[in-house]
Amino acid sequence: MSKELKLVGYGVLSWLIPFLVGYFLCKVTAPLMQVITILTISVLLVLYFQSIKKISLNESIIAGLVWLVINVGLDLLVLVLNKTRIVWNTYLLNDFIVHLAIPIIAITLGFGKKK
Secondary structure (H helix, E strand, C coil): CCHHHHHHHHHHHHHHHHHHHHHHCCCCCHHHHHHHHHHHHHHHHHHHHHCCCCCCHHHHHHHHHHHHHHHHHHHHHHHHHCCCCCCHHHHHHHHHHHHCHHHHHHHHHHHHHHC
């Protein structure tokens, strides 16, 4: 499997797993979902970086930004398709803030693996 396909596949999983957990466990609170999301992202980034032989700072930045775009894009797609009447302040404070952690985690893990 190509590196690009793994990058996108793991990125989609980083959105899908927390989404399914939240969907099937309807009573999950926002703080718990944030923990589940960050844990999922961290584990999947570790798995992705383990599959790459040489990693550079640029590679980890690209991975973080691609996953950020995937997660925000899928969030917005689901919200628009479901015609959800979401309060945008709630989305920005709960979900988008957590998504901003994706590049931070990616860069940290990538920089740590470089050594």
